[in-house]
Amino acid sequence: MLKQTENIIEVKNLVKKFGDFVANDNLTFDVKQGEIFGFLGANGAGKTTALKILSGLSFPTSGIVQVAGFDVYREREKVKKNIGYMSQKFSLYEDLTVKENIRFYGGIYGLSGKYIKEKTEDLLKRLKMENIKDSLIKSLPLGWKQKIAFSVAIFHNPKIVFLDEPTGGVDPITRRDFWELIYEASDSGITVFVTTHYMDEAEYCDRVCIMDQGRIEAMDTPALLKNQYNAKNMDEVFIQIAR
Amino acid sequence: MKKILYILQKEFTQIFRDKTMLPMIFGVPIIQLVVLVHAATLEMKSIDMYVIDKDLSSLSTKLVNKFEGSPFYTISGKSFSITEANKEIENNKADVILHIPYGFERDLIREKSSEIQLQIDGINGTAASLINAYSTSVISDFNKDIVVELTQMPQLAKIEPIAIQTSYWYNPELNYKTYMLPGILVILVSIISLFMTAMNIVREKEMGTIEQINVTPIRKHEFIIGKLVPFMIIALFELAFGLTIGKLFFHIPIVGNVGLLFGFTLVYLLVVLSLGLLISTLASTQQQVMFISFFFMLVFILMSGIFTPTESMPLWAQKVNIINPFYYFMRVIRMILLKGSEFWDISREFFSLLIYGTLMLGLAVWRYRKVA
Structure with a gap:
C-alpha cells in the first residue's frame, strides 16, 4: 500500500485545561494521509480529550489544530463533513434496527435515499448481517454492535475516522475481526485515528503515539519503538514509558 | 430540509x-x-353538621330540620356538649357545629331576635367560606319563614325591597x-x-x-x-x-x-x-x-x-x-x-x-x- 506523505492532521502546541487540570499538555504531532495512527495511554492520560478536540466536539484551550485542511476552531462544520467518529460510549440507537440506524446517520450526512439503500445492502452483505438487518441494536452482542457502529461511522466516506477505544470489552477474536474492518477502511484510503489501551492493538498501527499524564512521551512506528526501548513487544515499551 | x-x-x-x-x-x-x-370540584355536596340544640323547642327543631332537608347537609351527630362537638371537628367527623342556645325560641318570640352560633372547621379556607355561604342562605331562608309565622302577616314574606336576579353568563348552571x-x-x-x-x-x-x-x-x-x-x-x-x-x-x-x-x-x-x-x-x-x-x-x-x-x-x-x-x-x-x-x-x-x-x-x- 502506498502511503502518502501529505499531512491530514496537524497539531501544534495543543493545550486543553479543565480548570487547573491540564488534560493535554502541549501536544504537537502530525498524521499522514492513509495512516493508521494509534493513540496509546493509560486511562486518564488524555487520549479521549485530544480525540474530542480533533473531531470538533470540544474546544482547545490553545494551540493550532488542523484536520483535513481545516481549522477545528474556525471551520468546524467543514471539518465535520470530512470525518467519521465512533466513541467508546455507545453511539447507535438501541431501540432502532440495524437498517434504521444506518439510514438515519446516512440521512443526516445528507446522502441521498437511493445511495443509502444501495450502500446499506452492500454493507450488510459484507458484514454478513443481512439476516439481522431488522433486529433492534439492543438485541445484538457487543462485538456486532461495534462493527456496525464502525461501519456507520465511515458510511459517508470520510477522509478520516476517529475511533475512541472502539474495542473495549470484547474478546481478542472479536477484536481481531474488528481490526480487519479497520484495515479494509484504511485500504480504501481512509485515515484511521484510533485510541486504545490494548497494547496488542498498538502493533497493528502504522505509527503510534504514547501519552502519559497529558504529555506525548514517545511517537514512532511500533517496530522502531520496540527497537529503541529494547523491548519484545509494545506492552514492554509502554511499561517502560509509563514508569 | x-x-x-x-x-x-x-x-x-x-x-x-x-x-x-x-x-x-x-x-x-x-x-x-x-x-x-x-x-x-369546588362544589360541597356533603357537609357534615354537628348539632347542639340546647333549646329543643319547636322553632329550633324546625331550623335543624331545614338543614337536614337540604341535599348539602348531613347531620353527623347531636348532643348538648360543646366538648363533644369540638372533638368531632378535631376528629374530622364534622365540618361545622350548629349551636342553638337555650332560650332561642323564647327570645325570638319576645324580643323578635335571637342568636345562634356556627362554628366552621377552617382548615380548608375555600371549603369553610362555602359552608358559611350555604349555611347563611339556609338560615336566611328560615328567617323568612318564621317572620311570616311570628307576625301572622303572610304578605311580609313577599316583600323583597330589591329583587336580585342572578344569571351566570357563559356557564349558566355554573x-x-x-x-x-x-x-x-x-x-x-x-x-x-x-x-x-x-x-x-x-x-x-x-x-x-x-x-x-x-x-x-x-x-x-x-x-x-x-x-x-x-x-x-x-x-x-x-x-x-x-x-x-x-x-x-x-x-x-x-x-x-x-x-x-x-x-x-x-x-x-x-x-x-x-x-x-x-x-x-x-x-x-x-x-x-x-x-x-x-x-x-x-x-x-x-x-x-x-x-x-x-x-x-x-x-x-x-x-x-x-x-x-x-x-x-x-x-x-x-x-x-x-x-x-x-x-x-x-x-x-x-x-x-x-x-x-x-x-x-x-x-x-x-x-x-x-x-x-
Whole structure:
C-alpha cells in the first residue's frame, strides 16, 4: 500500500485545561494521509480529550489544530463533513434496527435515499448481517454492535475516522475481526485515528503515539519503538514509558 | 430540509416503538380528564353538621330540620356538649357545629331576635367560606319563614325591597366540569410537550448518541426542529383528543372557533417546547430533568388560575404570571371554548406568547451547544 506523505492532521502546541487540570499538555504531532495512527495511554492520560478536540466536539484551550485542511476552531462544520467518529460510549440507537440506524446517520450526512439503500445492502452483505438487518441494536452482542457502529461511522466516506477505544470489552477474536474492518477502511484510503489501551492493538498501527499524564512521551512506528526501548513487544515499551 | 425529515422519521419510529408511549398518549388524557374533572370540584355536596340544640323547642327543631332537608347537609351527630362537638371537628367527623342556645325560641318570640352560633372547621379556607355561604342562605331562608309565622302577616314574606336576579353568563348552571375540563387540557398538553421534549434530548445525552450527532455536520436548527416538531404534533393531537372526550362525555360547550384555538396552541407550544429544550440543555440526566420540570410545572400550574382566579391573587403574583405560559393558555382556552372569543379578544395573549416564545426559543438554541 502506498502511503502518502501529505499531512491530514496537524497539531501544534495543543493545550486543553479543565480548570487547573491540564488534560493535554502541549501536544504537537502530525498524521499522514492513509495512516493508521494509534493513540496509546493509560486511562486518564488524555487520549479521549485530544480525540474530542480533533473531531470538533470540544474546544482547545490553545494551540493550532488542523484536520483535513481545516481549522477545528474556525471551520468546524467543514471539518465535520470530512470525518467519521465512533466513541467508546455507545453511539447507535438501541431501540432502532440495524437498517434504521444506518439510514438515519446516512440521512443526516445528507446522502441521498437511493445511495443509502444501495450502500446499506452492500454493507450488510459484507458484514454478513443481512439476516439481522431488522433486529433492534439492543438485541445484538457487543462485538456486532461495534462493527456496525464502525461501519456507520465511515458510511459517508470520510477522509478520516476517529475511533475512541472502539474495542473495549470484547474478546481478542472479536477484536481481531474488528481490526480487519479497520484495515479494509484504511485500504480504501481512509485515515484511521484510533485510541486504545490494548497494547496488542498498538502493533497493528502504522505509527503510534504514547501519552502519559497529558504529555506525548514517545511517537514512532511500533517496530522502531520496540527497537529503541529494547523491548519484545509494545506492552514492554509502554511499561517502560509509563514508569 | 431533507435532513430534518430523517430526524423526524427516526423520532417517530422511536416514539411509537416505545411501549409506554401509546398508553401515555391515549391513556393519560382519558384518565386525567375523567378522574380530575369529577374529582377536582369546588362544589360541597356533603357537609357534615354537628348539632347542639340546647333549646329543643319547636322553632329550633324546625331550623335543624331545614338543614337536614337540604341535599348539602348531613347531620353527623347531636348532643348538648360543646366538648363533644369540638372533638368531632378535631376528629374530622364534622365540618361545622350548629349551636342553638337555650332560650332561642323564647327570645325570638319576645324580643323578635335571637342568636345562634356556627362554628366552621377552617382548615380548608375555600371549603369553610362555602359552608358559611350555604349555611347563611339556609338560615336566611328560615328567617323568612318564621317572620311570616311570628307576625301572622303572610304578605311580609313577599316583600323583597330589591329583587336580585342572578344569571351566570357563559356557564349558566355554573357547571364545574365546563370550567375544569379546559384547564386540565392545558396541563395535559403542557406536560406532554415540556416533559417529553426535555426527557427525549437528555436521554440522547445519557446514551451518548448526542455526541454522535454533534460530530456530524448537521446544523443546530435542523436538529432542534427535528426534535421539537414530533412533540408539537403529539401535543396538538392530545388537544384534539381531549376536546373530543370533553365534547362527547362531558358535553362541554365549544362556542368559539376551534381553528383559532389550535392556532393559539401552536404559539403556546413554541414557548413550552422551547422551555423543554432549555431544560434539556441545563440538565445532564433524566433525573435532573424531572426535578427541574416538576419545579416549573408545579409553580406554573398553581399560579395559572386553574383552581383559583388569578384576579384574586396578590399583585406581585399577578406580575409573576407575566412569565407563566400556563396562565395565558388557561385564560385563552376558556375564553375561546366558553365565551367564543375572537382573535381580537385574545390578541394581547397571542402576541405576548409569540414574543415570549421567540425569546425562549432563541435562548434555548443559544444554550444548546454542539461543542463543549
